[in-house]
Amino acid sequence: MLRISKLTDYAIVVMVELGESPGAVLSAQALAERSHLELPTVSKVLKLLARHGLVRSYRGAHGGYRVTRPTAEISVAEIIGAIEGPIAMTECSVEVGLCSQEHVCGLRSNWQRISAAVARAMEEVSLAEMSRPARPSEPGLRIATLNA
Amino acid sequence: MLRISKLTDYAIVVMVELGESPGAVLSAQALAERSHLELPTVSKVLKLLARHGLVRSYRGAHGGYRVTRPTAEISVAEIIGAIEGPIAMTECSVEVGLCSQEHVCGLRSNWQRISAAVARAMEEVSLAEMSRPARPSEPGLRIATLNA
DNA sequence: GCCATATAGTACCATATTAGTCCTGTTTCA
DNA sequence: TGAAACAGGACTAATATGGTACTATATGGC
Structure with missing residues (x-):
């Protein structure tokens, strides 16, 4: 347990997908297909991400979304925060x-x-780190505690 | 968000309370009063904790619970694990x-x-650390990340 | 100007999880 | 033998979450 919500999970997947094409404007439909998720769900997630400035939306024909910053400058914390508070x-x-x-x-x-x-x-x-698999050789995350 | 469940929260409170009297056997009733929680809830939590060996239970009259180890040797992770997996x-x-x-x-x-x-x-x-307030002067927890 | 496309916002419902309660059985002590 | 107290499990109610749909607005092309 101590789970992130499914919506947050989806948000990360979608952001990773968007981050793969930093310049391009991708529609919710296109992102849903690439992420293997349902359109309404992807749509909901994107709205939340846009509201928090993590993606920029373009309305109208040929509209869609793109990331506002390079993936190296977007943290997982921001994405969690956008969806869950x-x-x-x-x-x-x-x-x-x-x-x-x-x-x-x-x-x-x-x-x-x-x-x-x-x-x-x-x-x-x-x-950016989330976008590529963690190498097994890589030292794990370490969290210093109350005494650290 | 990214919450622990309420039950887990209660479990920590109850464990802190139990840890205050390491030797004593306290009934669920007594612990409920000291923790300002409802008896059935405290009871449920204690059963889970007992099943995972964090507390030892004593049945029958004058029965109750006591911690199995000094509080310095019990981690928050173990308590979360006992309740939430x-x-x-x-x-x-x-x-x-x-x-x-x-x-x-x-x-x-x-x-x-x-x-x-x-x-x-x-x-x-x-x-043991949970039992006393973190001093503001105390450096916070630090969690090293993928690159650390 | 109009139509097709696409997002924004909001509201809604169905479901899953969690919290909380209760009951029945077993153990222990006096 | 009876009262006190835990064990286990089942059940109910409340809450949160996930997923969907609808209306409104913006954009671009013909």
């Missing part, structure tokens, strides 16, 4: 007052710190 | 064959690497 492991990591137990719990500061660390990790993974 | 950001990070798009996707190796990194981070946060 802020990366936070618990309600209370987002902001104060969201959890009714806040005054008796005391875990908030730790959850905030953990969430921030995970967010930072996702920020350091670019779309 | 393996830490994985996507279906495909768990094992091959879970995602129908596997042969056309190519993102699997990267998701596995990212999931592993997040899991490792959670393994490095102990219940």
